[in-house]
Amino acid sequence: MPMVNIQVTREGSGPGRDSVTAEEKAALIAGVSQLLLDVLHKPLESTFVVIDEVETENWGWGGLPALEYRRRRAAGQA
């Protein structure tokens, strides 16, 4: 009866996207459910998955909002 919670920033994974697509969500759900079946023998129907998309300004890393931290890292300042 596993419960899996996946938190990611609300961003596109490539050009022209600004959020996780329905196909990507389905792939995450399928993949993690299969993993629990493979590793712990949990039946697919007993696993719940919740994907939580978080606005980038609500996510902190390195003491900064995530996008600012990434900019500084890319610029070699963090």
Add this chain to the structure above:
Amino acid sequence: MPMVNIQVTREGSGPGRDSVTAEEKAALIAGVSQLLLDVLHKPLESTFVVIDEVETENWGWGGLPALEYRRRRAAGQA
């Protein structure tokens, strides 16, 4: 000082509704707070409740997005 987190899909509980209503949320808050008072003697004012409505495409069950899984179950395929 209990904290209760209730995650449900963002759906209506009947025709013409597409989300949990304010009355239903109030009933969940009242019910679970009363339950903690009855079972563990926790005063109402010390219990926090957060209801988290999750888009159906962000919820996985049976290795599939939840609506797809329900459709297959209803069709006897899952």
Add this chain to the structure above:
Amino acid sequence: MPMVNIQVTREGSGPGRDSVTAEEKAALIAGVSQLLLDVLHKPLESTFVVIDEVETENWGWGGLPALEYRRRRAAGQA
């Protein structure tokens, strides 16, 4: 497919107990599952509940560890 997480301090609800009993846990599980059935028509078998017992020194309230805060409130100092 609701998921309910209940966090409480690891304490007994009465004299001679130092944690939540199995019977109390079963009552919480039964009560909150029934509540979701009554309010949102969620079938019992689609609700997962996790009870999380937290050591009292790991719980903060009023800027203090919970037991210290309770002592001060009882003494009229908080």
Add this chain to the structure above:
Amino acid sequence: MPMVNIQVTREGSGPGRDSVTAEEKAALIAGVSQLLLDVLHKPLESTFVVIDEVETENWGWGGLPALEYRRRRAAGQA
């Protein structure tokens, strides 16, 4: 590698605001990351913070939706 989750109601902290501002979010992220550095010597870059803004009708306190509970407390009824 701490993970910090901060749940607050989606409200403004003063007149003319109806949600937490980007500056306030940045201050929360900076402050809690620094706290983990100061107290547990966790490097800033190893701390993740997620701020979760919750609609007031989804937050329960005192067995009531939060705003209703606050109104009653202000009126001396709770």
Add this chain to the structure above:
Amino acid sequence: MPMVNIQVTREGSGPGRDSVTAEEKAALIAGVSQLLLDVLHKPLESTFVVIDEVETENWGWGGLPALEYRRRRAAGQA
């Protein structure tokens, strides 16, 4: 910067085990981190995973403690 939380009951996946083994945990961590790399192009080093083992009496399903629910299902009563 995904954060993944995996909640499972504290049980062995086969005879002679009473909890998830270190090898199984490592396989869950590797698998879910790889999944986020494959699906969302998240670098491995930006993903945090926390596995949360829950005592079976703290887990509810079907309105019952999980082991009791499984027994009834196995007996065709739930």
Add this chain to the structure above:
Amino acid sequence: MPMVNIQVTREGSGPGRDSVTAEEKAALIAGVSQLLLDVLHKPLESTFVVIDEVETENWGWGGLPALEYRRRRAAGQA
């Protein structure tokens, strides 16, 4: 009414310690509650904090159990 959840590995912050001390926990509780007062004007008594200590083998980073990942990073291999 903020709720703050702090997840850290169960480790000592210095020689001779193998977990977070009660003093460190109190400092985290005091610091984060004060932060919410300073930034969002939340009264101390309306903030709940839960500290969740996670066994190091239950924490994943970089696709590996956390201690293994740290060893590789220290050795310049990750």
